[in-house]
Amino acid sequence: MVSIAEEVPVMASRKGVWGWMLFDWANQPFYTLIITFIFAPYFAAEVAENAAAGQALWANVSALAGFSIAILAPVLGAIADQSGPRKPWIAAFSVLFVIGCSGLWLAAPGTPQMTLVLAFFLMAFIASEFMLIFTNAMLPTLGPREEIGRISGSGWAMGYVGGVLVLILVLLLLAPSPGKDTTLLGIAPLFGLDPAEGEPARATGPLTALWFAIFAIPLFLFTPDAPRRAKVTGAVGKGLAQLKATVLSLPGKGTLLTYLIAAMLYRDGLAALFIFGGIFAKGILGWGLFELGVFGIIAALTGAVGAWIGGRADRAFGPKPVINASILLLIAVAATTLMTTRESFFFIPLSAESGLPDIVFYVCGALIGAAGGALQAASRTLLVHQAEGHVPMTEAFGLYALSGKATAFIGPALIGIVTTLTGSQRWGISPVIVLFVAGLVLLLWVRTHPEVD
Numbered sequence: 001m002v003s004i005a006e007e008v009p010v011m012a013s014r015k016g017v018w019g020w021m022l023f024d025w026a027n028q029p030f031y032t033l034i035i036t037f038i039f040a041p042y043f044a045a046e047v048a049e050n051a052a053a054g055q056a057l058w059a060n061v062s063a064l065a066g067f068s069i070a071i072l073a074p075v076l077g078a079i080a081d082q083s084g085p086r087k088p089w090i091a092a093f094s095v096l097f098v099i100g101c102s103g104l105w106l107a108a109p110g111t112p113q114m115t116l117v118l119a120f121f122l123m124a125f126i127a128s129e130f131m132l133i134f135t136n137a138m139l140p141t142l143g144p145r146e147e148i149g150r151i152s153g154s155g156w157a158m159g160y161v162g163g164v165l166v167l168i169l170v171l172l173l174l175a176p177s178p179g180k181d182t183t184l185l186g187i188a189p190l191f192g193l194d195p196a197e198g199e200p201a202r203a204t205g206p207l208t209a210l211w212f213a214i215f216a217i218p219l220f221l222f223t224p225d226a227p228r229r230a231k232v233t234g235a236v237g238k239g240l241a242q243l244k245a246t247v248l249s250l251p252g253k254g255t256l257l258t259y260l261i262a263a264m265l266y267r268d269g270l271a272a273l274f275i276f277g278g279i280f281a282k283g284i285l286g287w288g289l290f291e292l293g294v295f296g297i298i299a300a301l302t303g304a305v306g307a308w309i310g311g312r313a314d315r316a317f318g319p320k321p322v323i324n325a326s327i328l329l330l331i332a333v334a335a336t337t338l339m340t341t342r343e344s345f346f347f348i349p350l351s352a353e354s355g356l357p358d359i360v361f362y363v364c365g366a367l368i369g370a371a372g373g374a375l376q377a378a379s380r381t382l383l384v385h386q387a388e389g390h391v392p393m394t395e396a397f398g399l400y401a402l403s404g405k406a407t408a409f410i411g412p413a414l415i416g417i418v419t420t421l422t423g424s425q426r427w428g429i430s431p432v433i434v435l436f437v438a439g440l441v442l443l444l445w446v447r448t449h450p451e452v453d
Helices: 012-039 039-047 050-084 087-106 114-136 146-175 204-215 217-222 232-252 256-285 289-317 317-338 356-387 393-405 408-420 431-445
Strands: none
Touching: 012 039, 012 087, 012 146, 012 204, 012 256, 012 289, 039 087, 039 114, 039 232, 039 256, 039 289, 050 114, 050 356, 087 114, 087 204, 087 217, 146 204, 146 289, 146 356, 204 217, 204 289, 232 356, 256 289, 256 317, 256 356, 256 393, 256 408, 256 431, 317 356, 317 431, 356 393, 408 431
C-alpha cells in the first residue's frame, strides 16, 4: 500500500501551471454548451416527442451517468494512486469524450437514433467527470499550499472565459438572431447549417470536441505527472483494498467525512441549478436559442469573475468563508427565481409587455455564475486542506466525485416530485434551496485546517 509520506510531488513550472489551467478552458464548453445552455434545452424541446418526455429522458440519462461515476470514480482514484501517473487515464477518457461529443450531431428533431444520441451523451458526460478527477488530483503539485487557492480559482476563471468565448462564437457564427435567418454578424449560419433541422444546436457537440482536442494538449506537454509506482494490473487489487480501508477510516480523518457530506448536498443544489437553468428559462419565459446563448454568456462571464475573485478571497481568508458566502447568495437567487414569472414579480402584477422578468433572469444568471464559480474553486481547495496528510490526493478527489455524484439524482428527483405535486415548473425548483441550507448547516462543523493524525 502507498503511504501518504511516499507522495513527494514535483512542483510545476509556470508553463506547467498554465497547461493545467488550460484544461479547465478546454473542458468547460461541455458544461456550457451541452449540459446547460444550448444542447440540453434543444434536446428537451425539439428532439424528443415532447418537452416533458425530453426532460425525463435527459434526467434519466444524467442520473445513470451520475450513478456510474459514483461507483467507479473512487475506485479509479485509488488505482491511480497506486500506479502513479494521471495523464494516461486523462488521455484514455479524452478519446471517449471527443467521440461522445462528436456523436451529438446525430440529434436531429424526431431522430430514430435517439438512443444512440443519449449513449453518446452518456459517454461524454462520464468521460468528462473522470478526467476532472485526475486533473484535480494534480492541484497540490502546482505550487505551495498557500497558492493553490489562487491557482484553483484562476483555473475555474479560465474555464468560464472559455465557455464565454464558445458561446459568443455560436451566436456570431452559428445561431440565427431572433426572427431572422442570419447571425449577429449578419451572415447565414456557417457551413450551411439549417436551423429547421436543429443543426446550429447539434453542431455544438462537434465544436466542443474540437475545442477540447486543441486546448487539452498543453497539460500533456508541460504539466508534471506523478512518477510510476507499479503496474496497473497489480495496482487494481491494492487500489480497491486501499479504497475500502480509506472509506472505513473516514470518521477518524479530521472533518473530511463531514465536509464530503456537506459538499454533496450543496453541490447537488448547484448541479440542479446548472442542469435545469436553461430548461427552466425556456419553459418559464419561452426563451429561444439566442436568448439562452446570451444568458449563458452572462453567467459564464460572471463565473469567471467570481472564480477569480473567489481565488483571491480564498488566499486571503481561506476557502470556507468563500463557500459560505457563495451558498447564501445562491439561496437568495433561487428564492428570487421562484418569485418571478411573465405575469408577476414577488406577487406584483406585470403587464404582458414588461421586460422585467427577462432582466431578473439575466441578473440571476449572472449571480449564479459568480457564486457558482467561486464555490466550485474554493470547494476543491478545501478538499485539499481536508485530505492532506490523511488520504492520497487522487483517491480523495475520487471520493469527492463520489460525494458529488452518489446522490446526484436527489436534486432532479425532488424537482420532478415537487413539479408533479404542484403542477408548476416554477415551484419545482424549490428543493434546491433545501439542499443549499442543509449543506450550509453541516459546514459549521468543518475545520479549514483539520489536524493530521
